[in-house]
Amino acid sequence: MVNKITVVGAGNVGATTAQRLAEKELAKVVVMVDVVEGVPQGKALDQWESAPIEGFDTRVLGTNGYEETASSDIVIITAGIARKPGMSRDDLLNTNAGIVKQVSEHVKRTSPNAIIIMVSNPLDVMAYVAKQVTGFPRERVLGMAGVLDTARYRSFLAEALDVSVEDIQAMVLGGHGDTMVPLISYTTVSGIPVTQLMDRKRLDAIVDRTRNGGAEIVKYLKTGSAYYAPSAASVQMAEAIVHDKKRVLPCAAWLEGEYGMSGLFLGVPCKLGRKGLEQIIEVELTPQERTDLGKSAEAVREPMSVLKL
Numbered sequence: 001m002v003n004k005i006t007v008v009g010a011g012n013v014g015a016t017t018a019q020r021l022a023e024k025e026l027a028k029v030v031v032m033v034d035v036v037e038g039v040p041q042g043k044a045l046d047q048w049e050s051a052p053i054e055g056f057d058t059r060v061l062g063t064n065g066y067e068e069t070a071s072s073d074i075v076i077i078t079a080g081i082a083r084k085p086g087m088s089r090d091d092l093l094n095t096n097a098g099i100v101k102q103v104s105e106h107v108k109r110t111s112p113n114a115i116i117i118m119v120s121n122p123l124d125v126m127a128y129v130a131k132q133v134t135g136f137p138r139e140r141v142l143g144m145a146g147v148l149d150t151a152r153y154r155s156f157l158a159e160a161l162d163v164s165v166e167d168i169q170a171m172v173l174g175g176h177g178d179t180m181v182p183l184i185s186y187t188t189v190s191g192i193p194v195t196q197l198m199d200r201k202r203l204d205a206i207v208d209r210t211r212n213g214g215a216e217i218v219k220y221l222k223t224g225s226a227y228y229a230p231s232a233a234s235v236q237m238a239e240a241i242v243h244d245k246k247r248v249l250p251c252a253a254w255l256e257g258e259y260g261m262s263g264l265f266l267g268v269p270c271k272l273g274r275k276g277l278e279q280i281i282e283v284e285l286t287p288q289e290r291t292d293l294g295k296s297a298e299a300v301r302e303p304m305s306v307l308k309l
């Protein structure tokens with residue numbers, strides 16, 4: 001375990017993330033920060049009171065300031081507003097950019113060696129804001145999107161094929177929006193290409209459902225967006241870092257020439273270990289997948305270009 005993990009934002013995603021981190025004992029201390037007085041303190045205390053039942057010794061603390069977060073090993077940023085029905089992730093752009101900018105300044109000052117995992121949306125652009133404001137190297141700024149999008153894709157496939165989720169290997173690349181790119185050519189069930197098990201029409205319907213997976217939940221919830229799977233995905237990334245597992249997971253990473261692109265965060269296969277991003281793995285793509293990834297990159301660059309930092 002590491003010494004300290006901070007979760008910024010004690011809302012649905014943040015609080016669920018903190019609880020999962022504590023239950024897995026990934027840090028000695030988990031600190032939750034939020035601007036609303038009392039909420040991080042109350043939720044943290046409630047979580048700590050579950051420790052004797054769940055059997056974890058990770059201390060969970062809540063605060064409205066950053067002094068308690070000092071020298072965090074990992075900072076997971078979930079602060080911001082969430083989507084309501086009819087809103088795209090890009091509709092959150094200016095509000096969340098202001099919040100993420102302010103949070104990143106605090107992180108830079110109090111935890112200059114931290115690894116940042118961005119969760120706030122629009123994800124790829126918010127990761128860019130954090131990187132610009134902190135000046136951290138790309139090894140230490142990652143965005144959580146691909147793990148979540150891939151989990152959604154895998155859960156839909158498992159259901160359709162009536163097989164265990166554990167046996168579905170897949171990767172969803174690109175931006176965290178409806179242009180994301182589920183890689184059918186790399187989707188297997190225990191190594192068996194999924195195209196041998198399912199016709200193309202059903203597969204396309206699942207790809208489409210994956211692209212709109214976030215919106216499907218927003219439509220049900222009406223007052224907010226998903227948080228169980230997003231928190232699980234963030235914690236999987238943190239776990240890979242804390243335990244130096246060298247896991248290969250699709251994450252939003254700052255590209256410097258990989259996949260022929262530079263100067264943006266985009267979902268690509270990343271090796272995660274104790275140093276954060278340890279390698280971006282370039283896989284062969286079909287011409288269609290390459291075109292789709294390019295389109296997805298354009299969809300990320302567009303909001304980046306109107307962003308005022």
Ligand code: APR
Pocket residue numbers: 008009010011012013014033034035036078079080081082083092096099102103119120121122224225226227230
């Ligand atoms: N510093 C810290 N916390 C903040 C700040 C700030 N400057 N501004 C807002 N917050 C807090 C809010 O007070 C709230 O408790 O962020 C929390 C957000 O929680 P929710 O509204 O429950 O939203 P949530 O579902 O957790 O989503 C948070 O993650 O998945 C993304 O799109 C989602 O951008 C959204 C983010």
